[in-house]
Structure formats: structure tokens, C-alpha cells
Amino acid sequence: MEQRPRGCAAVAAALLLVLLGARAQGGTRSPRCDCAGDFHKKIGLFCCRGCPAGHYLKAPCTEPCGNSTCLLCPQDTFLAWENHHNSECARCQACDEQASQVALENCSAVADTRCGCKPGWFVECQVSQCVSSSPFYCQPCLDCGALHRHTRLLCSRRDTDCGTCLPGFYEHGDGCVSCPTVLGPGAPGWPCGPPPAWGHPDLHIPPLLASQAPGYCR
Numbered sequence: 001m002e003q004r005p006r007g008c009a010a011v012a013a014a015l016l017l018v019l020l021g022a023r024a025q026g027g028t029r030s031p032r033c034d035c036a037g038d039f040h041k042k043i044g045l046f047c048c049r050g051c052p053a054g055h056y057l058k059a060p061c062t063e064p065c066g067n068s069t070c071l072l073c074p075q076d077t078f079l080a081w082e083n084h085h086n087s088e089c090a091r092c093q094a095c096d097e098q099a100s101q102v103a104l105e106n107c108s109a110v111a112d113t114r115c116g117c118k119p120g121w122f123v124e125c126q127v128s129q130c131v132s133s134s135p136f137y138c139q140p141c142l143d144c145g146a147l148h149r150h151t152r153l154l155c156s157r158r159d160t161d162c163g164t165c166l167p168g169f170y171e172h173g174d175g176c177v178s179c180p181t182v183l184g185p186g187a188p189g190w191p192c193g194p195p196p197a198w199g200h201p202d203l204h205i206p207p208l209l210a211s212q213a214p215g216y217c218r
Contacts, residue, residue, distance in 0.1 A: 040065065041084040050084040054109035057087050073109045080110055099137035122155050148176035168192075 040047045048061035051070035056079060059069040073079055077089035092107030095115035105114035117123055117138035126135045141155035142162065150163030165176035170192045179192035 043068065043084055048084065050082050051079075051086070052082050053080055055079065056089050057083065057085060076107060078107055078109055078112055080112070096137075099135075101136075101138055120155070122157055148178075 040049055042048075043060035046061055046064045046066065048066060048068045051057050051068060054073055055070040056073060057068055058071045061068050068084070073089035076092050078092055079086060079089045089109075090112070092113050093115065095101040095103050095113060100117065100121065101115045102118045103113050104116040105111070107113040120141050121138040122141055123136045124139045126137065130136075139157070142157060142159060144151040144156055144159075144162035145166075147159055147162060148166045148169040149159070150166060152163040153161050156162050159174070165171055168179050169176040170179060171177075
């Protein structure tokens with residue numbers, strides 16, 4: 001059997017060692033990194049861990065599955081979700097004082113300012129299809145007591161939201177009118193209502209009949 005020269009065998013063995021070493025080194029430099037994970041994304045050459053909410057990306061990682069360099073959002077800015085690409089934070093909104101808005105919750109690193117209306121005021125949308133992000137202004141709730149009506153709702157927007165007339169007042173047209181304080185001559189009482197419903201204003205009504213009249217003021 002013909003034998004190979006010793007020199008050729010040595011070269012082949014050396015080449016095999018070089019190939020094996022290169023594969024081993026390549027595996028060391030580039031270990032597997034699953035970019036399908038929720039918090040790892042491909043940024044540049046590597047899969048990097050993202051920045052948590054309230055932080056922006058300063059620099060991506062420099063090794064597979066490494067941590068990106070993240071910095072806290074400066075004052076008056078925020079990022080509400082974890083991210084892998086945002087290099088700056090969003091500016092917090094300012095509530096519109098001209099629309100009588102107030103800050104219900106101040107801005108933080110992880111949440112924007114929440115604007116709304118102060119107690120005793122209600123939100124009036126400026127668009128027909130109103131959603132949480134729609135522009136709005138604040139209107140004062142209606143004072144039903146000033147209209148001499150009972151208050152039915154926590155915040156009445158119109159007079160129809162108010163209840164019936166307060167004691168001492170009666171319905172007349174669209175409002176409540178004060179019961180008469182000047183009685184008919186010699187009458188111990190007078191019905192609470194417009195005089196035309198009972199005839200002449202000076203008409204004498206017996207006490208028993210007057211006390212049974214609807215809306216009678218006591």
C-alpha cells in the first residue's frame with residue numbers, strides 16, 4: 001500500500017484543526033439569540049433588550065442578547081410603553097386654560113397629563129364623534145336652585161335636567177314662578193298658580209276649596 005508523505009499528512013491535520021477552531025470561535029462570538037421574545041428586538045447587528053417604559057434608547061447593545069443603554073425621560077416628557085427604537089421621549093401635553101381645562105393627573109415619566117374639568121363643570125366635546133382624545137372645553141354645571149327647581153343630577157347641563165319647581169313656586173311656561181304673596185280680600189289662602197286659572201285675582205276662594213286646589217301654597 002502506497003503511503004502518503006509525512007509532510008502532506010501534517011498539513012492536512014493542521015488544516016483540520018484550523019477549521020475546527022474557527023467554528024468554535026465563531027460559535028463563541030455569535031451565540032444564538034431568540035429575537036422572537038417580547039423584550040428582544042433586532043437593533044443593528046444584534047438582538048438587544050429594549051428600554052422599559054419611562055426610558056428612551058441612548059445606544060443599542062454591542063453583543064447578542066445584550067442590554068441597550070437606556071436613560072430616564074427628562075422632566076415634562078414621557079414614554080408610556082417599553083420600546084426598542086425611541087431615541088427621545090414625547091413631550092407632555094399642557095391643559096388648555098382658555099378652554100377652562102385643569103390637570104386631573106400630572107404628567108410622569110410613564111404617562112401623559114390627564115386633562116379634564118374641575119368639580120361643578122362638565123366636558124363639552126368640540127366634535128360630534130367624541131372619544132377620549134377629542135378636543136373639548138369645560139362648561140359650568142347648571143345651578144338648578146337658581147332656577148327655583150329641584151336638582152336631580154350630579155351635574156345638570158340644561159334646565160330640562162332639573163327637577164320640579166321648589167316649594168313656593170309653580171310651573172309657568174318654561175320656568176318656575178313665585179307663588180302669589182298678596183291674597184284675595186278676606187281670603188285666608190290663595191292657590192299657587194297663575195290668576196287666570198282661577199278667575200279674577202281678587203276672587204274670594206273659601207279656605208277649604210283653596211286648600212284642596214292643585215299647587216296650593218301653604
